[in-house]
Amino acid sequence: MHSATAASGAALDITGLTRVFGRGEARITAADGISLNVPAGQSVAVTGRSGSGKSTLLHLLGAIEQADAGTILVDGQDITRLRARKLTEYRRSVGFVFQRFHLLPALTVLDNVLAPVLPRRTSYDKQERALDLLGSVGLAGREHSLPAQLSGGQQQRVALARALIDTPRLLLADEPTGALDTTTGAEVMDLIVRLGREHGTTVLIATHEEAVAEGCDRRLRMRDGRVVSDSRPE
Template sequence: MTDPVLTITDASLSLDGNAGRVDILHDISLDVAGGETLGLVGPSGSGKSSLLMLMGGLEQATSGKITALGQDLTAMNEDQLARFRRDNMGVVFQSFHLIPTMTALENVATPLELAGARDAFDRAEAELQAVGLADRMDHYPSQMSGGEQQRVALARASAPRPRLLLADEPTGNLDETNGQAIMDLLFTLRDRHGATLIMVTHSGALARRCDRIVRLRDGRIDTGVVRAAE
């Protein structure tokens, strides 16, 4: 394994809910190598998405330490985390999270503009072409199918050329045909930008394409890190 781009050390996560404090993750330790594709799998409620959120600084660990690209995420405030994600990470969610009042091109260009890229719209156009949406750039999310919206979300995540690409059930809301297309695009974008890809998935087909699998159960790593099936 090459030097890790992401290291989790004894990380736990607890959240306060209506019924009191809920312990979600327990003493997770994990290294992710540069250029690796890692699949997070396990039953519903096992903590997969919560672990991905910790990796992206979208949730703060209750205890432990998370280091990404040499930076301690657990020592950052919200503004610092937002800047770190903007400059280094792309995140793809199951439910797309596109801005409904913006066209596909504007959705993809927005993070580039926030990062100060002068060629934001040129790069956004190139990314939309790369995901097969050259003829849909001026369409709004409501005018696109679920598969097309997820392609826009992939283009938006990859346009800043992130070193870390995080995907939470990227095929979960799609039919089999669109799901397969999104799988292929994820790996194409990973290779195009040389990113490290970490994804949560219930899809056995998608998990088998990963270099390694981490299985979670009840907020703990279950069988450890195992090599994915060929």
Template sequence: MTLTLDGNAGRVEILHGISLDVQSGQSVGLIGPSGSGKSSLLMLMGGLEQATTGRVQALGKDLTAMDEDQLARFRRDSMGIVFQSFHLIPTMTALENVATPLELAGHRDAFERAREELEAVGLAARADHYPAQMSGGEQQRVALARAAAPRPKILLADEPTGNLDGTNGAAIMDLLFGLRDRHGSTLILVTHADDLAARCDRVIGLRDGRIVNERGPAAADAGEVA
């Protein structure tokens, strides 16, 4: 697939002929310098950006053939997404932030499951606190709990430790991989840190919108393509 966007200086080619298979249950680290296309690739994988050419398929569905409403429902039901910024709703408590996507998906046990996920990230005692009452590390834990609460088949994480110090960043990564293991999700992780990427089954390097190298087992016989 390719991605070309219109900028102030004209059309800019972001991704050039990317071809990539990810097997169900794999963890994949995307690394490369700033501007290499890591986050753009992640956005295409999540249906948050439309490919200019080519197709994006996930769980047997063609994301490039879906409209915005279909994509939103697909993400709600099958994906958890964690960004560098926490994107919590400031007027909702931690519990309400985690429960909201579950309620929208029609889960009757939304608040029960939300409490379980907050407990899993060590924030059971902060369930009734608002984002402004929590540290950055705690807010990112809430964001992780919110992403994991629907028990998604695919977890996408874009620099989830970028706004945190080293100690909090390491704790968040432990939690992220723990949630992945607990739910059996496929994990795609964008990071600048080689040591974090090395925890993944595969590490894919990008430069100038192209895949330039890969370490770890290639997508093969681990299971169905995610």
């Protein structure tokens, strides 16, 4: 990895974070007054059953969802109070990896990785950065392949390279191994954590698989929209 790709992670300071969906009997509190600090560069696994609030927490941190109450300070800036243009700028500083790979089927692997930065001017050579990242995720030589020519694990590796193309300070991975077999999922998890450390990126990974969380610096367990335990693996 070129030294130019080194990023400094974002420090998170979350207070009273709340998100409610629905009304009346259909009301669901997906985030229930969450307060949390994440130091810059830390990798955090967010575990819990489906419906525990893992994805909602990540979506709030990435400004995909809007909080009903509470604050999210990212390096001291409260993203819950940003106006539209500033929110767009903030989202560009965040990398996302989802369970479904969301690759564009008509584009090559290389063009999928380049897609987030193609319309914008950058201080680095975009193609060189993309090829460098594809090498880092084990896909050197596959840059001209189409997504349909890759396995699920390889497609998730492309999605990870795409998420890292603009050196995000924060990487959010929402069930990134959910569509993969156990062995491939473990490989992708290791890759996410390792590349996060190489880039100095703060990483949060939502997963319902306890074993997936073992490689992270820290593990949060969620239930009913709350963090019920906060531990560091032995």
